[in-house]
Structure formats: C-alpha cells, structure tokens
Amino acid sequence: MQVYLDNNATTMVDPLVVEAMQPFFSELYGNPNSLHKFGTAAHPALSKAIDQVYTALNASDNDDIVFTSCATESNNWVLQSVFTDLIVNGDKNHMVTTEVEHPSVLATCKFLEEQGVKVTYLPVNDQGIVEAHTVRSFITDKTAIVSIMWASNETGMINPIKEIGEICKEKGVLFHSDAVQAVGKIPVDLQDVHVDFVSMSAHKFHGPKGVGALYIKDSHKLSPLLHGGEHMGGRRSGTLNVPYIVGMGKAIELATSNIEETGKKIREKRDRLEDAILELSDTFVVGDRENRTPNTILISIKGVEGEGMLWDLNNGQIGASTGSACASEELEANTVMLAIGADNELAHTGIRLSLSRFTTDAEVDYTISHFKGEVARLRAISSSFAIQKPTIGGEVQECELHHH
Amino acid sequence: MAKADMLGASLWDAYSNKVTTLMNNPQHQGEIFEADAEARGNKLIVADFGAESCGDAVRLYWEIDPANDKIINSKFKSFGCGTAIASSDVMTELCIGKTVQEAVKITNIDVEMALRDTPDVPAVPPQKMHCSVMAYDVIKKAAGLYMGVDSESFEEEIIVCECARVSLNTLREVIRLNDLTTIEQITDYTKAGGFCKSCIKPGGHEAREWYLVDILRDTRKEMDEEKMKAAADAGASGDFASMTLVQQIKAVDAVIDESVRQFLVMDGGDMEVIDIKSSDENIDIYIRYLGACNGCASSSTGTLYAIESTLKEKLSKNIRVLPI
Numbered sequence: 001m002q003v004y005l006d007n008n009a010t011t012m013v014d015p016l017v018v019e020a021m022q023p024f025f026s027e028l029y030g031n032p033n034s035l036h037k038f039g040t041a042a043h044p045a046l047s048k049a050i051d052q053v054y055t056a057l058n059a060s061d062n063d064d065i066v067f068t069s070c071a072t073e074s075n076n077w078v079l080q081s082v083f084t085d086l087i088v089n090g091d092k093n094h095m096v097t098t099e100v101e102h103p104s105v106l107a108t109c110k111f112l113e114e115q116g117v118k119v120t121y122l123p124v125n126d127q128g129i130v131e132a133h134t135v136r137s138f139i140t141d142k143t144a145i146v147s148i149m150w151a152s153n154e155t156g157m158i159n160p161i162k163e164i165g166e167i168c169k170e171k172g173v174l175f176h177s178d179a180v181q182a183v184g185k186i187p188v189d190l191q192d193v194h195v196d197f198v199s200m201s202a203h204k205f206h207g208p209k210g211v212g213a214l215y216i217k218d219s220h221k222l223s224p225l226l227h228g229g230e231h232m233g234g235r236r237s238g239t240l241n242v243p244y245i246v247g248m249g250k251a252i253e254l255a256t257s258n259i260e261e262t263g264k265k266i267r268e269k270r271d272r273l274e275d276a277i278l279e280l281s282d283t284f285v286v287g288d289r290e291n292r293t294p295n296t297i298l299i300s301i302k303g304v305e306g307e308g309m310l311w312d313l314n315n316g317q318i319g320a321s322t323g324s325a326c327a328s329e330e331l332e333a334n335t336v337m338l339a340i341g342a343d344n345e346l347a348h349t350g351i352r353l354s355l356s357r358f359t360t361d362a363e364v365d366y367t368i369s370h371f372k373g374e375v376a377r378l379r380a381i382s383s384s385f386a387i388q389k390p391t392i393g394g395e396v397q398e399c400e401l402h403h404h
Numbered sequence: 405m406a407k408a409d410m411l412g413a414s415l416w417d418a419y420s421n422k423v424t425t426l427m428n429n430p431q432h433q434g435e436i437f438e439a440d441a442e443a444r445g446n447k448l449i450v451a452d453f454g455a456e457s458c459g460d461a462v463r464l465y466w467e468i469d470p471a472n473d474k475i476i477n478s479k480f481k482s483f484g485c486g487t488a489i490a491s492s493d494v495m496t497e498l499c500i501g502k503t504v505q506e507a508v509k510i511t512n513i514d515v516e517m518a519l520r521d522t523p524d525v526p527a528v529p530p531q532k533m534h535c536s537v538m539a540y541d542v543i544k545k546a547a548g549l550y551m552g553v554d555s556e557s558f559e560e561e562i563i564v565c566e567c568a569r570v571s572l573n574t575l576r577e578v579i580r581l582n583d584l585t586t587i588e589q590i591t592d593y594t595k596a597g598g599f600c601k602s603c604i605k606p607g608g609h610e611a612r613e614w615y616l617v618d619i620l621r622d623t624r625k626e627m628d629e630e631k632m633k634a635a636a637d638a639g640a641s642g643d644f645a646s647m648t649l650v651q652q653i654k655a656v657d658a659v660i661d662e663s664v665r666q667f668l669v670m671d672g673g674d675m676e677v678i679d680i681k682s683s684d685e686n687i688d689i690y691i692r693y694l695g696a697c698n699g700c701a702s703s704s705t706g707t708l709y710a711i712e713s714t715l716k717e718k719l720s721k722n723i724r725v726l727p728i
Binding site: 303304305307308311314315343347348349380381382383384385386387388389390391393394395396 | 416427428430433435436437438448449450451452453454455456457458459460461462463465481482483484485486488489545546549
C-alpha cells in the first residue's frame, strides 16, 4: 500500500474533473476570443465553470472572479497592484500581513519593502492564529491593505477572517485573504464575510495544477499584473486556459457541493489518526481541532528530526511533509512552529499529515502502524533519548552551531 | 542558472547508496556505558556536538584503552536527517582501531569520501556537506576531553569553509594572486562557499566566525591600500602613470607653476587644471584658461602646444592637454 498524506501541497485530480476537461484539448480547442464557431464552442463550458465558482463561494454577480495561472499569481497581483494604485499613485505607504503567510505573499512583501513600502508582519498566538484585535491595532491611516491567510497550510488553523473583515471595512482598508487552504476544505461564503480580494488554487481541491483565481469584491479597481489582450474583461491578459478553467469549475463544485458532510468524514479519519499518533509519548499537535481545517495535523515528535522522519515515512510508502528541512540554506526550523512560540527543540520535529476526501480508513490504519514503528526506530538512534551522559565538559549547553 | 537548474533535483536522489544504506541501517548506533567500559579496564569518553535546537545533534562514544590510547570501540547517537545519521555512522567506523591522536586527524572530507560509492562522485548534495562537518567537530571535542586540551588546539589554521576545509590564509592568498572581486570567483577557485553556503554571509545555515564577504571586502581594502602606498612611493620616484589622481594633479600643478604660469601671467592670463582622466593609451589633462588667455587665438594652437610639450617632457609622453 502507498499512502499520500500531503494534500496541503497538492491533491490528486478527481477523475471526474479529468473527464470534464477532456473535450477541450483536441476537440473543442478554439480560442474563446475568436468570433468563429470554433472559438464560441467553448463558451457554454466556460460560462458553466464561472457559475460553478461563483456558486461555490456564494459570490455576488457584482463581484469579479478572474482566472489566473495559480494562487501565487493572484497573491502577487493583489499586492503589487495595490502598491501601484494606492502607494505609488496614492497617499498610502503601509501594508499589514502575518509572519506565517505563504512565500508568495511574504516574498512579495519583502520585494515591496525594497521599493519603500512599510510592512507590518503580525505575530500569531500559541494556536497559530492571528488575533483580530492585533490586526486592528496595527492599521493606520496610511495602511493600504491587510493580507491575511484564511487557513494555514502548515497547521490548518483558521484565522478569524469574518472579524478581521469587519475591522478592515470599518477602517476603510482593503482586505485580501490567501484562501488556498480554505476553499474546498471549509465553507467560504463571500457574501457572509467581507473580503475585498481572495486568492485560490484549483490543485488544492482536486483540480488541475496551473489554474487559480482571484476574487475581487464589487469589481474593485485593481491595475492588471499581466498586460496584453482584453481577456477576462481586461483584468487579466492571456488566452483563456479553457480545459483548466473547466476543470477548476468542476473541481470546486465537487469539493463544495456537500462540504459540511465531506469535511465531517475527512475529520473523522483525521481525528482517528491524530488520536492514535498522540498515544506516542512526548508528542503534541499544533492547534485546537475545532478551529482547524478538517484534514490537517502538524505534530511534533520529540527526538525525531523532521527530515529523518519523512525519509522513514517515505521508505514506508507514506508521503508527508515537514516545514523544517535540514538542507535549507535559511532558517531551518519550522517557521510556523517558531512563530507559535514552540521551543527551538521542537521546531525541528514537525511533521505535517494532510488528508483528502480520497483518504481511506485502510490508509489511516496503515499509516498509524508505520508511523509508530518509524518513530520507535528513530528514537532508538536519537541522542535525545540516550542514557549515558556525556563526559564532564562534553556537554552542549545550547545551540552553538546555528543562530536560533 | 541553466537548463540543469530548471527542475530542482530531488535532494534524496543525490545520496550515494552507502548513505541510503547506513541511514536505513546504521552499524554503530547505540551506547557504551561507563560502568561497562571501566569493568573492561578502559576509559569512556562521551562528547556531544550540536543540539536539537540546531536541528542536528550527535553524541559520540569512545571506549579507549588507556595503555596505548587506542579507540577499541565507538558508538553514536544522532538527532538529525539521513545524512547526519550516515555521516555519524561512518565517523565511528573510521575511529575504531585508531589511537586518539590518529583519530583527531580524520576530517569531514574523509567522512564524506568514505560515504562515496565511487571515488569521483560526491556522496551527498552540496547543501548536505555540513552533516559530515559535525562528525569532524565531535571527534575533536572527544579528543580534547581525553587529552585534557581545548578542542580548538587541534586546528592548525583558521578554517573558514568547513565543508571544503578552506583556510583563511588560503582565501586571502587566492584573492590576492588572482585579483578576485566576487564570491562566485572565490567559489570557483577554492570551492569555499560551494556547499552549505553558511560561510558566505551571515544569515545562512550556521552562524560563523568568518564570512567570505568580509574576507573579500577586507582583502580588497588591503589590496587597494597597498596599491595606493605603491603609488605614493612611485610618486616620489616620478612615475606619473602610477601616481594617484591627487599626486598627478599636484605634479601637473608643480610643472605649470615652474615652467608655464609665468608666461601666461605676463600676457595677463592664467590657467587651471580641471581634471585628469587616464586610459590605457592617454593621460588627458583638462584645463581651463583664465583672464586674457580666454579667447586668445594662440590658446588653442601655440600656447596649448607649449603647455602640452612641457608636461610631456617633464611627466609622461602619453599626456594630452585638452582645453575646455
């Protein structure tokens, strides 16, 4: 058996999605901007995909949902164009985000800082959550935008987006949320929650890679990132990626049409897996289950280095993830673990397991038994569990190798 | 960057079979206990290096025969990734049977070489080289404990890049000899900074005492200062082309004061030196006429020729005088 538990990285494309995409490669291949029938032949399927996405997110007809190549593009677009529109060509100079955003937000903010923008990186609490009152206290009259992820890719923890949205609305500040880990996993209702811009990506909810979207409330002004033709109402140039847009429509419909019930089923499996591996001594999971996406576990296992554990899981045919990599050139500790205030000792021991609606009970059982065996093997090797104490003078007081 | 970099290669695929085998089944992991070593009449040394908070930690055990300082058994415990475990395992293997004095000569490069499947293919990708460095560090620490000396005393020179074991002196020398100006050049010439990259600048994988950026900057500064000093010395002996700009201006002014100005002043004029620009072929001296010289017909013919030939004769034949 092999078990894929890295669904926060990407997911299997649902075979029903592949089937929906199939006709738009070699049969209905026209450019939807063409006037002839080859071009217009794709229009009904595109309209349907647009409807599927608007319905899934409960977006209003006054809102724009623009298809992009990925959420990285959507995040870059919002931040870079708000910079152009409100900072270069306006009187704002400040942005607010968090320490735990995806690199496509963090790296863009760092880039904009080099262009002279002031950026506030908000901390998270011990649950990995940004507290709404913290957001409020950092908004100034120079703040152009607040960008806060809906749910964390690492921990699955869900931020108080509704509350933050109200604060931004009250303060008259634009609000963007990277909802890559929320859409398709938990209900996202864009008429219930006030968010100006929402990024999403199809491959996180069993759609294809290479297509995402940006939701723009009330068709708000936002300079284009890609200049060129007049596609998507002039908002995003580039020939429409017809099969992928059709696939995204189908995927979001499948992921959201029964989201409460599907989420409940995933959560039952997740909780069973979590309970079983928490039976191991000296382990803890980040964040309250009630406020976490139903598929995610970020567990710390004392004495077991993250990459070593991934290696053993991989040998056991299980694909998981770690935020800490022995090989990274920069900070090698799990940055989210550090941000929530976990001890340095634990920041190198994070393993993320992320399930999907395709994860089976048999896979959960298989994972439980392998996981426990692998932890036992690595702890047997681990210096953290060694009994014989070092010779006097041979101890290490603290980390003498690295910065943190 | 090039075609080979377009798809980041899988880290694990770059491991040698030996690394993979030892990671999955380390031969020397375990503990030696003090009581057992003593019962056999031996001395136990246990040294830690790194810490969980660093992401890597290793504990090395040596059971030493005090009669001949021979390491008769060695074990390790490791908190780390696969290459850390494999490096530790091979390190203990290399220690067994050696005296402490011999063991302390084992370097991280020996550890890495021992992990290779074939002599010319690295056992681990560049960013994983630091795992073998830790094996080397813990050996020095254990030897220091046994011999009652500071582990730093085993290091004869300051090692800046631990992965490639490049010393401070080597780096300074290579920068000078080859007139290197970039970190990339240093890596090309010495391999320093080509592995875990910690030694390039602060903020990398490990905090270091010496960084390539500082060594390059300081060496370049020393080279510039020496160049200036050489120029100043040359100035005294009159080699115009090697003088600094300030020296050149002073020399030109001196010649003009001595041989030119008096003739200009007699006609109610004067001149000043504006700038000097040197190229491979010419040294261009830009001047401006003042007073009556300004607009005088011979200022661009006879007078100019006289000024230029005087400077050529006294200072350098490559001088051209250009009025502005």
